[in-house]
Amino acid sequence: MQRLNVGLIGCGLMGNMHAMSIVNCIEEGVFAGKAEIKLHAIADVDEKTLNSRSDLYEVPVRTTNGHELCISNDIDAIYVCTPTKFHAEFAIDALRHGKHVFVEKPLGTIPQIRDMIVARDAGKAKCQVGLVLxxxxxxxxxxxxxxxxxxxxxxxxxxxxxxxxxxxxxxxxxxxxxxxxxxxxxxxxxxxxxxxxxxxxxxxxxxxxxxxxxxxxxxxxxxxxxxxxxxxxxxxxxxxxxxxxxxxxxxxxxxxxxxxxxxxxxxxxxxxxxxxxxxxxxxxxxxxxxxxxxxxxxxxxxxFKGLRVPPSHAYFYETVAFMQSIIDGTPTYNALEAALxxxxxxxxxxxxxxxxxxxxx
CATH class of the missing domain: 3.30.360.10 (Dihydrodipicolinate Reductase; domain 2)
Structure with a gap:
């Protein structure tokens, strides 16, 4: 069975929404029998928020340095949910280290988005953008x-x-x-x-x-x-x-x-x-x-043919889609080029x- 350890960088408003969706995906057994998914690590510069979210979702690894997640051999996919200025920085670092990346919108400047595409194309990782609608x-x-x-x-x-x-x-x-x-x-x-x-x-x-x-x-x-x-x-x-x-x-x-x-x-x-x-x-x-x-x-x-996906909301559905693209090796619906x-x-x-x-x- 495939292992999918997920890291989350930035656990404010959107980070919390995605953490909740990841945990719901696990609890609902959407990919039961196909993959073992785990919210493995959280990073945030605010220690109070970091500890609160980590305790809430029972996440074993926590750090104030998001780049530690990007280079960790224990993490397979990363959600970048920081303020906009830092999206490209963490997304590119994670992609360069072979991590699948979900990055919130807006992505950043046009040159930064093109750099993300280069980083993604240099490896085999998926990159999905948070255009949730x-x-x-x-x-x-x-x-x-x-x-x-x-x-x-x-x-x-x-x-x-x-x-x-x-x-x-x-x-x-x-x-x-x-x-x-x-x-x-x-x-x-x-x-x-x-x-x-x-x-x-x-x-x-x-x-x-x-x-x-x-x-x-x-x-x-x-x-x-x-x-x-x-x-x-x-x-x-x-x-x-x-x-x-x-x-x-x-x-x-x-x-x-x-x-x-x-x-x-x-x-x-x-x-x-x-x-x-x-x-x-x-x-x-x-x-x-x-x-x-x-x-x-x-x-x-x-x-979601063939998956046990309960009625929910768009943030949950985009999490299911991201996980599915990784597990099944299918293209991401909202890739970097569409966001560009x-x-x-x-x-x-x-x-x-x-x-x-x-x-x-």
Missing amino acids: RYDPLYWYVKKLVADKAKDFGPMQNVIFRDDQDYPYTGTGSHPSTWRADKDIAFHGTLFEHSIHDMDQLLAICGDVESLAASVKFFNNKPDIEDSATLLLNFKNGASGSLTSVWYAADRDSRRCEIYFKNAVLEFVPGALGIGSLHYKVLTKPDVKVEQREIQDTYMATM KVHEIIEACYMASREKKVVKL
Whole structure:
């Protein structure tokens, strides 16, 4: 039976979510009989957090130096869940030492991402990026529905995507992470740190972007960390669309998307960790509400054939997918190249806003 000892670097908000998902994967016996998985080591610079998480998940090895995990012969795979500035540093070190790597988004600068690709290609290790909405059943189902109903819906014309979230850098709210107020650590604000997920899904559902314009603004006395971004996008399939991304003081974390076709309209509202709602209407036919059970069952039957995967949430599903790619030797669904494309578009948005021009891709 294959052994898979996992190390976790960074056990704050996202690190804890991934630790919980790893442990759940083990407890549910998803890969029973195929692999023996163990959360073997945790690293974090904050000793209080380190000890708390290690005790909670009964992890035998703990250290304040993440590089010790990268070079350890006892570790087979590493999750990099540090603040953004350190993603490339630890991911590259782990890949160079032959470790499979799961690295949270955003990855870093464009040159850093290319260095990660070089490090991965120099060996045989897998590298998966934490673009978690790819594993959300609702987004997955919407992508499938748009493809399956292409003839009924007709050509895509327009998409409106809105994403608003309470300030993450206050240390409170739904995503407490005070380091996101520091440009040297986070690099950018809501568009880069948060709505990179939204851009990834727009590409998945609507296809590649041909050109774009953007307005990036700063309202909360943090001149380097934007809290408002509005993008105007032209897709290669002929559709146009907008993405609005906001950080603000209201206690809310919400997304909504509307897609307009020649013959139809589709709208969906994701849940926080649940499935949310999905409706569509074609011509004069009655409005169709897709039941959550239909979304969940179709997703599970397609994504995880032959595995004992219980209904859960997207973070758990992406953990299962990462483990499966290692155990079965299959490609990762969201590899570095896909993430690079999203990062390049986000950087083009900053350029478009800064130079007040339309950017062609």
